[in-house]
Amino acid sequence: xxxxxxxxxxxxxxxxxxxxxxxxxxxxxxxxxxxxxxxxxxxxxxxxxxxxxxxxxxxxxxxxxxxxxxxxxxxxxxxxxxxxxxxxxxxxxxxxxxxxxxxxxxxxxxxxxxxxxxxxxxxxxxxxxxxxxxxxxxxxxxxxxxxxxxxxxxxxxxxxxxxxxxxxxxxxxxxxxxxxxxxxxxxxxxxxxxxxxxxxxxxxxxxxxxxxxxxxxxxxxxxxxxxxxxxxxxxxxxxxxxxxxxxxxxxxxxxxxxxxxxxxxxxxxxxxxxxxxxxxxxxxxxxxxxxxxxxxxxxxxxxxxxxxxxxxxxxxxxxxxxxxxxxxxxxxxxxxxxxxxxxxxxxxxxxxxxxxxxxxxxxxxxxxxxxxxxxxxxxxxxxxxxxxxxxxxxxxxxxxxxxxxxxxxxxxxxxxxxxxxxxxxxxxxxxxxxxxxxxxxxxxxxxxxxxxxxxxxxxxxxxxxx
Numbered sequence: 001x002x003x004x005x006x007x008x009x010x011x012x013x014x015x016x017x018x019x020x021x022x023x024x025x026x027x028x029x030x031x032x033x034x035x036x037x038x039x040x041x042x043x044x045x046x047x048x049x050x051x052x053x054x055x056x057x058x059x060x061x062x063x064x065x066x067x068x069x070x071x072x073x074x075x076x077x078x079x080x081x082x083x084x085x086x087x088x089x090x091x092x093x094x095x096x097x098x099x100x101x102x103x104x105x106x107x108x109x110x111x112x113x114x115x116x117x118x119x120x121x122x123x124x125x126x127x128x129x130x131x132x133x134x135x136x137x138x139x140x141x142x143x144x145x146x147x148x149x150x151x152x153x154x155x156x157x158x159x160x161x162x163x164x165x166x167x168x169x170x171x172x173x174x175x176x177x178x179x180x181x182x183x184x185x186x187x188x189x190x191x192x193x194x195x196x197x198x199x200x201x202x203x204x205x206x207x208x209x210x211x212x213x214x215x216x217x218x219x220x221x222x223x224x225x226x227x228x229x230x231x232x233x234x235x236x237x238x239x240x241x242x243x244x245x246x247x248x249x250x251x252x253x254x255x256x257x258x259x260x261x262x263x264x265x266x267x268x269x270x271x272x273x274x275x276x277x278x279x280x281x282x283x284x285x286x287x288x289x290x291x292x293x294x295x296x297x298x299x300x301x302x303x304x305x306x307x308x309x310x311x312x313x314x315x316x317x318x319x320x321x322x323x324x325x326x327x328x329x330x331x332x333x334x335x336x337x338x339x340x341x342x343x344x345x346x347x348x349x350x351x352x353x354x355x356x357x358x359x360x361x362x363x364x365x366x367x368x369x370x371x372x373x374x375x376x377x378x379x380x381x382x383x384x385x386x387x388x389x390x391x392x393x394x395x396x397x398x399x400x401x402x403x404x405x406x407x408x409x410x411x412x413x414x415x416x417x418x419x420x421x422x423x424x425x426x427x428x429x430x431x432x433x434x435x436x437x438x439x440x441x442x443x444x445x446x447x448x449x450x451x452x453x454x455x456x457x458x459x460x461x462x463x464x465x466x
């Protein structure tokens with residue numbers, strides 16, 4: 001792969017000295033980026049993704065000609081390639097083909113998962129995590145494309161979405177919203193690392209730099225790419241079983257300099273529901289950190305405890321909460337608004353599936369409720385908060401939430417591999433779409449103490465129900 005990259009930059013350097021090189025540069029860059037994405041980026045499933053095996057309805061208009069082409073190429077290789085192909089060779093080629101197909105979407109939520117990476121999912125289902133203990137997100141931004149104005153260029157950023165409680169990352173001082181730009185001194189590369197090369201060449205032409213200076217710039221960029229880490233590789237590295245310390249470089253806005261932080265990875269188990277109590281004023285409090293298969297049952301235990309203590313109001317703390325188990329969100333909502341629509345899942349081809357809260361067989365909580373949220377509240381907790389707020393059940397206190405209302409599904413394949421795919425988006429029952437925007441709050445408060453005080457005051461005054 002290093003040889004391929006050297007050839008790529010070598011071509012770029014040569015093209016600088018040739019007429020009409022700009023168009024050819026873009027073509028080569030795209031081809032090189034596709035090759036790197038398909039061959040050099042290991043994939044893993046983001047922590048907190050809903051794990052599900054699903055079988056979509058058959059689509060009658062699937063064009064099988066690409067499959068025929070793939071089969072023909074594989075067959076010709078087996079028959080004519082000078083070296084005998086092994087079973088391992090064929091498996092690698094198949095995985096590379098699938099990985100390349102999914103990479104063509106340039107969608108962080110759509111990836112190929114190899115069998116060995118399924119252990120990460122199995123552990124996450126049990127609330128067991130590895131690495132630095134941070135839930136990461138790949139955030140895309142778009143910039144104008146001077147050569148093709150109708151096709152803006154995407155840039156990816158590795159962002160800390162939230163931190164698991166008592167995690168190595170939290171103890172080391174990492175914060176939600178931090179952007180990780182390098183790991184152990186190696187730059188985290190976007191999906192297409194050659195976009196920056198294009199910008200450098202265009203800038204050099206504008207400034208009319210000497211050719212020798214352009215050559216040195218491109219060679220330095222080649223070295224940066226060779227030594228860099230792919231965006232998805234970086235995610236996997238920070239959630240692996242490797243216990244070696246990692247040094248993260250965090251982006252900073254000028255004139256501040258990037259900050260460095262060293263974290264000792266570890267294994268940790270997350271208790272999804274904790275800190276159940278009633279304060280001196282009779283206000284109940286429960287912290288929900290993670291939405292997995294066990295969250296709803298643990299929340300039910302907490303609610304029964306609070307009811308036995310005759311709490312007159314309730315604070316549900318969802319600050320920093322994450323996890324993709326919407327079924328748990330639906331069951332939790334059953335304590336507050338049974339027989340109502342929590343959200344609507346919009347799937348492919350315009351299909352809509354209302355998330356209906358079932359009739360409750362338990363005592364309904366009819367007292368005031370306040371939900372604490374912040375910019376690290378993401379995924380299923382956001383769906384719950386949006387539904388309860390719109391249903392008139394609770395008020396939100398804190399900060400606008402992260403804004404990830406996507407439904408990601410893991411489609412398991414026969415050989416133990418899988419495809420992670422963005423299969424839908426949650427909107428509220430009334431059709432409000434907060435994906436990519438974040439859910440607004442009713443009472444804005446910044447610090448943790450201010451948020452808790454505002455929630456308590458709201459319950460002791462007008463009550464938590466809007």
